[in-house]
Each structure stands twice: as C-alpha cells, then as structure tokens.
Amino acid sequence: MKRAAVIGIAIAGAIVVVGGGLAWWALSRGQSAEDAANSYLAALADGDLATITAMRAPLPERQQEILEEAFLGASAYLADPRVEGLDEQPDGVVDVRASAELAGERRDLRFGIEADGSGWILSGDDTGTLSVDVATADGAALGWVTVGGAVVPATTPVALLPAEYVVAAAPVDFLEGSADVAIGTGTPVSISLTAALAPGASDRAQEQVDAYADACAQPATSAPSHCGIVVPWAADLASLERISFRIEQYPAVTLAADARSFDATGGVLVATAQGTTRDGAAASFTYRADDWALRGTVALEGDRVVLSVH
Known part of the structure; x- marks a missing residue:
C-alpha cells in the first residue's frame, strides 16, 4: 500500500508539471500584439536583458556582446513606457508607436513585432546607434571608449538598446572625459569627447x-x-x-x-x-x-x- 501511494503521488506531480507547461504555452500563444509590446517595454524599463534577448534575433557575436554589456551597465533605464499605437502591415508585422521618459524628457520609440507561431518576436531594427569620437585637447585622436559596461572602439557605430549611458574615454582609470547620452530608436547619435590624463x-x-x-x-x-x-x-x-x-x-x-x-x-x-x-x-x-x-x-x-x- 505504501509503495502504491508513492507511485500515485509521483504520477500526479508529473500531471501538474505537464499541465503547467501547456498552460504557459497557451498563454504565450494567446498574448496580443499590445501585450507583447508592453512586455518588451517593461523589460527595457526593468533592465531585464533575458526577456529582451528572448524576443529578438542576435546580432553578430561581438556586436551582441557589446549591446548586452552596455545595457547591463546603463546608468538609467526607461521610465513610464507606454504603447501609443499599433499599425499592422500586410506582411503581418505590427509597427509599434511607443513613448517613455528618458533623460528627463518624453521620447518617441519605434519598433516592430510579429508572430512566429509560438509567440511574438521583434522585427526590424529595435536599437539605436551611437558613434563616439575622442581626442585630447590638442587634437590627438584616441582609440577606445566605454559605453555603459562595454569597451568599444571609438568612431565605430555601435547598436544599443534604448537607455541612458555614461560614455567615457578608455581606459577610465587612465583618462578622464565623459558624457551622458540617451539612446532611443531611429536617428543615430554622434558625440565627441575631449580626454585628459586622469589623476591616477x-x-x-x-x-x-x-x-x-x-x-x-x-x-x-x-x-x-x-x-x-x-x-x-x-x-x-x-x-x-x-x-x-x-x-x-x-x-x-x-x-x-x-x-x-x-x-x-x-x-x-x-x-x-x-x-x-x-x-x-x-x-x-x-x-x-x-x-x-x-x-x-x-x-x-x-x-x-x-x-x-x-
């Protein structure tokens, strides 16, 4: 009798787990385009890189590393994100018009989502682009900067998720010279830094x-x-x-x-x-x-x- 009871409990547990998996699958399939857009915006606001990564196609290897390292080291994330409108295209892509507080002002954000059979994924370009020139006061060009938590070559455009970033001449304990930059979607951002030797x-x-x-x-x-x-x-x-x-x-x-x-x-x-x-x-x-x-x-x-x- 005791052995039968143990087996019965194990089987019941398995049914609960499978049932839970089916419920999650059904929920994700039933999510609306607006729900998916709100989920993505919430992940940007929370710094939830795992959710963001699951919804978007990866960039080439080093570009993806830079995007992730920069975002994890961002100085601030979106605040009060909102979906302002949805426009469904003939190919099934839904263009999302959204806005959020970024660097003290409300900014427009644009991205696309589409159903892939098991849920919603981002479609098209959902990032912003940043280019940084850095030089000493006498005009000598320098080669590297930090963006959030990433070290990137100067003058090279890098793709970034919407957020606020501190951009600094690198290495940061050898050079000083930095700026705050807000990255949204759409228009590329370019800035110039003047660097000097750091006290240390x-x-x-x-x-x-x-x-x-x-x-x-x-x-x-x-x-x-x-x-x-x-x-x-x-x-x-x-x-x-x-x-x-x-x-x-x-x-x-x-x-x-x-x-x-x-x-x-x-x-x-x-x-x-x-x-x-x-x-x-x-x-x-x-x-x-x-x-x-x-x-x-x-x-x-x-x-x-x-x-x-x-």
Whole structure:
C-alpha cells in the first residue's frame, strides 16, 4: 500500500508539471500584439536583458556582446513606457508607436513585432546607434571608449538598446572625459569627447615602469639592452663574469599630455661588476648612476595601458 501511494503521488506531480507547461504555452500563444509590446517595454524599463534577448534575433557575436554589456551597465533605464499605437502591415508585422521618459524628457520609440507561431518576436531594427569620437585637447585622436559596461572602439557605430549611458574615454582609470547620452530608436547619435590624463594615470604607468626596471636589474653577464644602463666595467676589468644591480630609486614617470609617450627619469642604480683585472686577479668594482632614465611609448588598447621602452 505504501509503495502504491508513492507511485500515485509521483504520477500526479508529473500531471501538474505537464499541465503547467501547456498552460504557459497557451498563454504565450494567446498574448496580443499590445501585450507583447508592453512586455518588451517593461523589460527595457526593468533592465531585464533575458526577456529582451528572448524576443529578438542576435546580432553578430561581438556586436551582441557589446549591446548586452552596455545595457547591463546603463546608468538609467526607461521610465513610464507606454504603447501609443499599433499599425499592422500586410506582411503581418505590427509597427509599434511607443513613448517613455528618458533623460528627463518624453521620447518617441519605434519598433516592430510579429508572430512566429509560438509567440511574438521583434522585427526590424529595435536599437539605436551611437558613434563616439575622442581626442585630447590638442587634437590627438584616441582609440577606445566605454559605453555603459562595454569597451568599444571609438568612431565605430555601435547598436544599443534604448537607455541612458555614461560614455567615457578608455581606459577610465587612465583618462578622464565623459558624457551622458540617451539612446532611443531611429536617428543615430554622434558625440565627441575631449580626454585628459586622469589623476591616477601616472601611478598606473609607474607600476609598469617599476616592473620593467626590476627585470632590467636582474643579475647578468652583460649590461641589459633597452634598459638605459651603461656599466663602464672595461675601464677596470679585462674580462667580465657577472654584474649585479641594486635599485635605490626607481625612475619617476612623466606622461605626455597626448597620452602617447612617457619619460621616466631620476632613477638611482648601483651596479657591481665582477671579473678579472688585466693582471689576472679576481676583482669587483661598483658604479653608481644618479640619472637612470627609461623612455618610450604608451599604447591604449581597450581597457589596457601598455608601455614600451625604446
């Protein structure tokens, strides 16, 4: 009797689950065009990316990633969205006229939906387009910006879902210069940013220079190249066996205003050369440089800063 009861309960549970699935399928099929449009607008207002993604065809891979990352990092979503009208076309597409509060004003939104046999999906272009130019005050063009939570190439138009976004020169901890932009549907938006070095830019560059200096100061059998190091051991030794280094002060970084190059100067480096003198005796000599310097270029690659020493 107990075994039969357990089986009976399991079967009843299965019926409930299947019945629930059928009810959901029937509900989605029975949704009106206006209901579907309201569902999409509500998802935009709630930042509900999962619902939005389920209703629209994906963009090519990287474009889709940018759209999603940007939307998840948006500074504000639609407020008080409303369906203003529906226009059914001969091909079955329903053009939706809607409006919502965005950046403090009521804006028109346009998108299309169509039935696909199991529900409603977006049809046509439901996004806005943003292009951003970014340069330093002296006109030097820069290559990257952040839009919401996405890092994108400057000057390249990107598709975005309706929302408000903070657009900033990238990397954001190396450069400053930003603007707020509201993206709707329809007319493409273009903005220009003027960027400058952020207060912490030199600190970020200094970390790389310090790491590079540490690599230069490893024990070696000759003076390392591309390190700004000259050890005059030949004045005292006939042959060199080993040089060891001690950094007393790292070269201090100064970045160019256009964020394209750097000078690191004022370093103090002590080198000890070991070898054999001209009379055949083992000896060591110590040399000190109070003007150790490293110079090179800066490359900004997305959210990365890469320093290269000449």
